[in-house]
């Protein structure tokens with residue numbers, strides 16, 4: 319019987335393993351031993367005999383074990399506004415949706431976060447970042463609602479506390495009542511860091527400073543946001559170089575391109591990651607590589623909004639850390655990271671690099687270790703190595719969808735979304751046999767639908 323005073327072990331064996339370590343070590347049949355919240359050992363063949371305090375022993379025959387997937391860019395609240403403005407480009411899409419988003423409240427954001435996180439978790443995501451930047455007056459504690467949802471579902475979380483202070487009357491896109499003042503945004507961001515940010519090894523919750531984008535935020539908020547993040551030792555996140563229109567806006571407004579503007583406001587550095595980075599010149603990519611500024615590559619959203627193809631192979635060659643992001647589900651209704659693994663590979667092969675662009679192992683690396691790098695978690699998670707956190711996913715590859723695909727990593731990346739047999743976060747199961755353990759999926763679906771209808775009603779009444 320397990321000794322309750324000792325940390326429990328979980329053993330997974332007889333499965334293929336893709337560790338995504340520095341050497342891309344793989345085992346055709348191997349084992350992984352978890353002790354408490356850490357990986358104790360892994361290797362080829364069965365687990366060593368005689369291990370004590372084994373709470374779970376899992377036979378992984380016909381399955382692939384990988385590090386947990388890491389999502390580096392999202393907007394959970396958009397779970398309530400999926401399937402709208404499906405033929406619009408970014409600016410038109412924003413103009414259509416801001417009046418609706420400006421009516422969100424705490425109850426809606428909680429339901430949306432449960433939907434977003436639940437969908438990702440059941441698809442093998444173990445660490446998720448969310449960029450929340452819409453804080454309507456009187457909306458309640460929206461960031462707290464997200465933090466609560468992540469804890470309920472057991473997902474490791476980076477809450478990027480966003481902000482906007484350039485409303486319609488200042489030449490921005492969002493309605494004035496959905497933006498904050500410069501001082502108010504900075505004070506609330508600092509309050510969120512003080513209240514929630516846990517910098518310890520294995521932390522389940524980070525806060526990042528995350529003004530929305532150059533065209534919805536004042537230069538002063540960019541500059542002072544960077545100062546705040548560095549004073550507090552937290553990371554910085556924003557949208558960068560997403561569209562050709564944004565590039566034009568930066569030239570007209572600031573007399574320089576987005577990357578030069580970011581550099582001038584203190585926004586390049588190894589503590590920064592930016593979503594998209596589609597429209598980058600050679601010198602922009604060189605600047606990102608030199609400063610180790612990270613990128614959240616969101617291929618499905620970029621395709622949905624017709625933004626273009628980010629130059630991921632060039633970024634990787636320049637030493638830029640690159641992770642994957644689903645982006646908000648108003649521009650990527652799937653909300654699963656599997657589609658990004660697949661689309662990162664496919665979309666980049668449609669770009670200038672063709673067949674040499676990305677392979678299945680590099681796609682898996684973007685979705686795991688690359689994500690850990692851009693979120694500042696690479697020493698803790700993102701690969702299966704002894705001593706790292708036990709964030710791991712067992713994928714079923716012997717079913718109808720995958721049993722004839724020769725290479726398990728190709729099956730995972732290029733095949734249909736594989737069922738998750740087991741997902742561990744911090745050594746704890748959060749998904750078993752394809753079902754969430756921390757919440758009822760039907761209840762999440764009903765709750766999100768009810769809140770989506772409530773939001774549509776309130777927005778229609780206000781229009």
Ligand SMILES: [Zn+2]
Pocket residue numbers: 391392393449557593645646
């Ligand atoms: Zn985004």
